[in-house]
Amino acid sequence: MHRLFRWSSKWWPGLIPLAILWVAAAWTATVPLEADLTAHAAAALKDSVLDKATIATAGRDITFSADAFSEQGRSSAVASVEAVPGVRLVNDLTTLVPETKPFVWAIERDVAKVTLSGSVPLPVVRTKLLEAARTTFAGTEIDDRMNFSRSAPSRFEAAAALLIAQVGKLKTGKIAISDATVTLSGMARELGGREAIAAALKNLPEGYSVANEIHAPPYIFEANKDPVAATLTLTGYVPDNAVHAAIVASAGRKFFGEKVIDKLKASVGEPANFTEVVTRMLGVLSRLSTGTLVVSDRNVSISGDALYDAAGSQIRADLPKGMPQGWQAKAEVSVKPAAAPVDSTVCQQLFADLLGKGAIRFETGRPTLDADSVGLLDRLTETALRCPTATIEVVGHTDSDGGDSFNQTLSERRAQAVVDYMVKAGMPADRFKPMGYGSAQPVAANDTDEGKAKNRRIDFIVRQ
Amino acid sequence: MVYLAMFHWGWLLAALLLGFAMGWISVVQRGQGITKKAAQWLAVPIVALIVAAVTRAVPGRFGYWLDLGLAMLVAYLVGCAIGSWLRDRVVSRQAATGRSGGATV
Numbered sequence: 001m002h003r004l005f006r007w008s009s010k011w012w013p014g015l016i017p018l019a020i021l022w023v024a025a026a027w028t029a030t031v032p033l034e035a036d037l038t039a040h041a042a043a044a045l046k047d048s049v050l051d052k053a054t055i056a057t058a059g060r061d062i063t064f065s066a067d068a069f070s071e072q073g074r075s076s077a078v079a080s081v082e083a084v085p086g087v088r089l090v091n092d093l094t095t096l097v098p099e100t101k102p103f104v105w106a107i108e109r110d111v112a113k114v115t116l117s118g119s120v121p122l123p124v125v126r127t128k129l130l131e132a133a134r135t136t137f138a139g140t141e142i143d144d145r146m147n148f149s150r151s152a153p154s155r156f157e158a159a160a161a162l163l164i165a166q167v168g169k170l171k172t173g174k175i176a177i178s179d180a181t182v183t184l185s186g187m188a189r190e191l192g193g194r195e196a197i198a199a200a201l202k203n204l205p206e207g208y209s210v211a212n213e214i215h216a217p218p219y220i221f222e223a224n225k226d227p228v229a230a231t232l233t234l235t236g237y238v239p240d241n242a243v244h245a246a247i248v249a250s251a252g253r254k255f256f257g258e259k260v261i262d263k264l265k266a267s268v269g270e271p272a273n274f275t276e277v278v279t280r281m282l283g284v285l286s287r288l289s290t291g292t293l294v295v296s297d298r299n300v301s302i303s304g305d306a307l308y309d310a311a312g313s314q315i316r317a318d319l320p321k322g323m324p325q326g327w328q329a330k331a332e333v334s335v336k337p338a339a340a341p342v343d344s345t346v347c348q349q350l351f352a353d354l355l356g357k358g359a360i361r362f363e364t365g366r367p368t369l370d371a372d373s374v375g376l377l378d379r380l381t382e383t384a385l386r387c388p389t390a391t392i393e394v395v396g397h398t399d400s401d402g403g404d405s406f407n408q409t410l411s412e413r414r415a416q417a418v419v420d421y422m423v424k425a426g427m428p429a430d431r432f433k434p435m436g437y438g439s440a441q442p443v444a445a446n447d448t449d450e451g452k453a454k455n456r457r458i459d460f461i462v463r464q
Numbered sequence: 465m466v467y468l469a470m471f472h473w474g475w476l477l478a479a480l481l482l483g484f485a486m487g488w489i490s491v492v493q494r495g496q497g498i499t500k501k502a503a504q505w506l507a508v509p510i511v512a513l514i515v516a517a518v519t520r521a522v523p524g525r526f527g528y529w530l531d532l533g534l535a536m537l538v539a540y541l542v543g544c545a546i547g548s549w550l551r552d553r554v555v556s557r558q559a560a561t562g563r564s565g566g567a568t569v
Contacts, residue, residue, distance in 0.1 A: 007490045007548040009497025011541070012506075014486030018479055018540050025475040025536065026529045033471055033528070059528025060468075086467030088527060089520055 030059065033086075037062065040084045048077040049123060051097060051148050060086055065093035069122055069150060099151040105160060106176035107133070107167050109186070113141035114167070118176070119149035125157045132161050136168040153180045155205035166200055169193045173214065180208050188216040191237060192269035219269050221278055221295040223251070223285055225258065225304065232258040232285075236295070237267040243275050250279050253372040254286040256358025257379075271298045273324035281329075284319065286375030287311055289336040300329040305336040307382040310426040339386055344462045347387035351460035354379050360418060360458045365402070367413035369421060377418070380460065381425045393461040394418050396436040397443075399452035404438055412436030418458055433463075468535055479536040483543020490544070491551040510537075 034057040041055045041062055050073070053066035064081050068074030074094050082090045105118035114137045120126045126146050133142050153159075156177070163175045163182065170193070173186010182204065188194050194216040201210050221236040232255045238244040244264055251260045274295075281300055285293045291304020302319065306312035312335040319331045342350070354376065361370035369377070384392060396411030396418075415434035423429045444451035469476060490497075498506070516522050517530050 003552065004545065004548065006497070007487065007552075008544065009499075009503065010490035010493050010495075011483070011486050011544045011548075012498055014482055014540060014544065017482055018536060021475065021478055021482065022529075022533045022536050025472060025532055029472060029475070029532070030525060030528065036471070058524035059526070060531070061524050061527065086471065088531070089523070 034059070037084065037086055041081050041087070044080040044084050045077055048080060049073055050077055050094075051123065053077075055081070060088035061091065062087055062089070063091040063093060065095075067095055067097045067148065069097050069148070071096065097148045097150050100149040101151060102179045103149055103151045103153060103156075104176060104178045105146070105156070106174060107160075107164055108174040109137075109167050109170055110172050113143050115143040115145060117145040118147075119152070120146050120160075121148070121150060121152035121156060123148075125152075125160075128157065129160055129164060132164045136164055153177070154207065158205050159208055162200065162204060166197045169197055170214065177208075181211065182208050183211045183213070185213040186215070188214055191217050191219060191267045195268045216269050218296040219267075219271060219274070221264075221274075221293075223282060223293040225255070225285055225288060225291050227290045230258050231261050233261040233263065235263045236265070237270070238264045239268060239270040239274065240266055246275065247278060247282070250372065251282055253361070254282055254375050256376055257354075271326075273327065277324065277327060280322075280371075283371050283374055284315055284331075287315060287378045288333065291333075298327045300327065301332070302329070303332040304334075306333050307336055307378045308338070308385055308425065309335050310424075311335075311378050311381070339382070341388060342386050344387055344390045344464055347383060347390055348460075348462040350383045350386070351380065351392075351462065354383065355457070355460065359453075359456070360414075362414055362417070362456075365410070367410060367417045369417050377421050378425075380418075381422050381427065384422060384427060384431070387462065389464075391431055391433065391463045393433045393435055393459075393463060394422075395459040395461060396434070397441055397455055397457050397459070398439050399455040400439045400442070400446035401452065404440075407438035408436055410436070411438050415458060465535075468531060472532060472535070475532075476536060476539040479539040480543040483540035483545075484547035485543075486540075487544035487547025487549070488551045489547075491548050491555060 037060060038055050038057045041057070041064070045053060049069055050066040051069070054064075056063040062081055064078065066077060068077060074096060078090060078092050078094060081087065100119055103119055105120060106116070108115045108117070114133055116129060116133060120129065129146070130142065130144055159177060159182070163177070166184070167173065167175055169189055170186045171189045173184065175182065175184045182201070184197065188197065194212070194214045197214055198212055201212065204210065219237055221238070222234070224233045224235075226233070232251055234248070234251065238247055244266060247264070248260060248262050277300060278295055281293050281295065281302060284302055285291050285304070287306060288304035289307050291302065294301045300323075306315055312333050315333050316331050319329045323329050358373075358376045360376060361373045362368060363370060394415045396413075396415035398407040398411050400407075402410070412434065413436070415436050419429070419432040419434045422432060439446070439455065442455045443457070444454040446452055446455060513530060514534060517527075517534050520527065522530050
C-alpha cells in the first residue's frame with residue numbers, strides 16, 4: 001500500500017491527456033446521450049394518458065411537462081420518467097387538466113364544415129368523437145377545436161356521440177352540451193327532421209335535459225281547384241296513410257263535381273291540428289269556383305273566387321274563427337262575376353245536374369247540414385240566384401228507417417235547413433217553399449243501403 | 465451509473481488504458497512525484513466535485529459532464545493502480561531473476 005502511494009504521486013501527468021479525453025467525450029457524447037434518454041422517457045410514457053406532454057433533456061436531467069387527467073395518472077407518469085435508466089433528475093412541470101364550470105362541448109354545422117369545440121374529458125373520447133364525426137360527415141371538413149377539461153357530466157361520451165348523429169340530420173345548426181343541458185338550434189335537412197331528432201334525443205343518457213330549437217323546412221299542403229279541368233289536385237305532405245286516406249275521402253265528399261288528383265306524400269313533421277285545419281280548409285275551398293289552398297306549417301292561405309257576394313263575405317269573416325292556437329289564416333277571396341240569368345226550365349235543369357252529381361248531406365237522424373255539403377249548397381244558391389223570379393220548392397225525403405211521423409218531421413226540418421242556408425246567403429225567404437214527404441216518395445228500393453242513400457235526398461222543384 | 469458506464473464504455477476504457485500506461489511508467493520513473501501536501505491540496509477540489517456529483521448539486525449538462533469526468537477519473541485511477549501493480553510485479557520478478565542469475569555465474 002505504501003508503494004501504491006509512492007507510485008500514485010507520479011500519476012498526475014496522465015491527468016492532462018485524461019482531461020483532453022474528457023473534453024472529447026463530453027463533446028461527442030452529450031447530444032446522443034440526451035437523444036437516447038429522451039427516446040427512453042417517451043417510450044416510458046407510451047401508456048400514460050397525458051395532454052401536451054413535452055420532454056426536454058439537458059445532460060441527464062429531464063424537464064417533463066404535461067397535463068394529466070388525474071392525480072394518480074400524473075404521479076404515475078412522473079414516476080415512469082424517473083425510473084428511466086440513466087436519468088439523474090426530473091424537473092416535474094406536470095399539472096392536472098383544469099376543471100371548467102360549466103363544462104361545455106359543442107358541434108356546429110355550417111355549409112362548408114363541421115366544427116367540434118369546447119371540452120372533452122379524455123383524449124380517447126376526443127378521438128372517438130372525431131371518428132364519429134368523420135363517419136357521419138364523410139366528405140365534409142371536420143374542424144377540431146376541442147380541448148380538455150376534467151368536469152364532464154356522467155356518460156358524456158354516449159351523449160356526445162348521439163348528438164353528433166343528430167347534427168347529421170341538420171342542414172345547418174349547432175348542438176351544445178352545457179353540464180347536463182343539451183341545446184339544439186338550426187334547420188333540419190329534411191321535413192320531419194325535427195321530429196326525428198326529438199325522437200332520438202329520448203335515448204340520451206339519464207340526467208340530461210333538452211332545449212330543442214330545431215326548425216324544419218315548412219310542412220306544406222296544397223290543394224288546387226281547377227274548374228276548367230274539373231279537378232282538385234292535392235300536393236304536399238300528410239302525416240301518415242290513415243290521415244292521407246281520411247283527407248282524400250273528405251275531399252271526395254266535398255268536391256262532388258271534381259276529380260281528385262292525389263299527389264300527396266306521407267311525412268312526419270306536421271304541425272299540431274294539421275288534419276283538422278286541412279279538412280276545414282278543404283271545405284272552404286269547396287265553396288270557391290276556382291281557388292288554391294296553401295298550408296305552410298301553421299300558416300293557411302286561401303285564394304280564389306267565391307260563387308256569390310255573401311259567400312265571399314262569409315269566407316273572409318269565418319276563416320280566422322276557430323283556428324287552433326298558433327295558426328294563422330289569410331284569405332284572398334274575390335267574387336266570381338255573376339252568371340247570366342236563365343229561365344225556369346234551365347234553372348230546373350241546373351238544379352237537377354248539381355243534385356245528380358252530389359247529394360246534400362245531413363248529420364244522421366238530424367236536420368243539421370253536414371259541413372261537407374257546403375260547396376254543393378253554394379252552387380245551388382248560385383243557381384237559384386240565376387233565376388230570380390222563380391219560386392223554388394225545396395223538398396225533403398228520407399229513407400224508410402224510423403217511424404213515419406219522425407221521417408215526416410225530419411224531412412220537413414231538413415228542407416227548412418236548406419232554405420235557411422239560402423236565406424242566409426241573401427235570398428228572399430218567400431222564394432222558397434220548404435216541404436217534406438218523409439219516406440213516402442222513394443226513388444229506389446229501401447232494402448239496400450245504396451237504395452236508402454238515394455232516398456235520403458233534397459229535391460229542388462222550380463215553379464213559376 | 466450502470467447506464468453511464470454502458471453508454472460511455474469506450475471512453476472509460478480509453479481512460480483505463482491511459483491510466484494503465486501511466487501506472488506502468490510511474491513505477492520505474494525516476495524523480496520525485498507531487499508532494500504529500502500538494503496531493504492533499506489536490507484532493508480538496510476532487511472531494512468537493514465528488515460531493516457535488518453525489519448531491520446532484522450541478523444541474524443539466526454541467527452535472528452530466530461532472531459525472532462523466534469523475535467516472536473517467538476513477539477509470540484512470542483504477543488503470544494506474546493496475547498498471548503500477550503489474551509493472552511492480554514484472555520489475556520484482558526481473559530483479560529476482562537477475563540476483564539468482566548473478567549467483568550462479
